[in-house]
Amino acid sequence: MSINDLDDYPWDAVEPLRARAAAHPGGLCDLSIGSPVDPTPKIIRDALVEATDAHAYPATMGSAELRDAIVSWYARRRGVPGLTRDNVLPTIGSKELVALLPTLLGLGEGDIVVHPRAAYPTYAVGAQVAGATAVAEDDPAAWPAGTKLVWINSPGNPDGRVWDVPSLAAAVERARELGAVLASDECYAELGWDAPWDAEPIPSVLDPRVAGASRANLLSVYSLSKQSNLAGYRAAFVAGCSRIVAGLLKNRKHLGLMPPAPVQHAMAVALGDDAHVAAQKAIYRARREVLRPALEAAGFRVDASEAGLYLWVTEGRDAWDSMARLADLGILAGPGVFYGEFFPQHVRVSLTAPDDRVRAAAERLRGARP
DSSP, rough: GGGGGGGOOOGGGGGHHHHHHSSSOOOOEEEEEEEOSSOOOOHHHHHHTOOOOOOOOOOTTHHHHHHHHHHHHHHHHSOOOOOOOGGGEESSSHHHHHHHHHHHTTTOOTTTEEEOOOOTHHHHHHHHHHHHEEEEEOOOGGGOOTEEEEESSSOTTOOOOOOOHHHHHHHHHHHHHHHHEEEETTTTTTOOOSTTTTOOOOOOTTTTHHHHOOTTEEEEEEEEEETOOOOGTTTTEEEEOOOHHHHHHHHHHHHHHHHHHHHHHHHHHHTTOOHHHHHHHHHHHHHHHHHHHHHHHHTEEEESSSSSSSEEEEEESOOHHHHHHHTTTTTTTGGGGGGOOOOOOOOEEOOOOOOOHHHHHHHHHTOOOO
């Protein structure tokens, strides 16, 4: 198995529905891909400009400024004290790490990579590229022998599911029984909506209440794409077990996987400023409060979705039929089948559309018959 054996990129199959939705007299409301549409905060753009005299190669391990900012951010925002520079490592966005982690860990034929049942497809892609076997399973008790890497995603993409402290602790215990690395993709952790996550922080796998006294074999993956509108910067990082981080650093040095120096400085500034994150969360909350009741009025049921950047919805029929119905309203969403075989009747609706397009989508949904 090699990268050349991967299937066609799935979103290509949506293009006919995009054209169908774009033909609506009121124009397209694109609620499909979760790509930020709001401006990158000025404080971050200014930081990028300040660092453009970047004549030397950047450090793969990250600048001291950035590593210190990541350590401070975990303590301040995620309830994870005690990290050091040796526990953190910047990445070129989070997708490359998700795709490459099995390879960087040296996994291959005969090894198992577990990922969520409702899952961002890159978890399985990463296993396939490494020659390992991908298994979709949410129940830690059912994670099979031979598992070498477990991905959990909290809050989840596409379903917005949050793993609370007891659930995370059970996952850690099972991973330790298997001798597996547990990697938690936490990229939406600042976007909690429903109780209790509207009032308390979403826990990290590195939280002492979860990990106990040891972070061995535990990794937390985070991205600034969502909370800071930095998708175009490719700004992310991994934190956790110092032994694994050291191995990742060694291998990434060989591959030249280093974020640009100006981006590293911009990341450090972004991590030190909580005000812009709160402002962006308020924007997404307002869009969610417009879209959710409109979807329900149109006959969709919202499942999970207590946090994150999406609404995970179904009207009880084939996802492609729902996609077509939405396209006739000028709305483009994401079919649940892109996120696993277990959800043939769900669609994913993104909150990343301009306010006028969100309002237009909601108006059309409210006028539609269930």
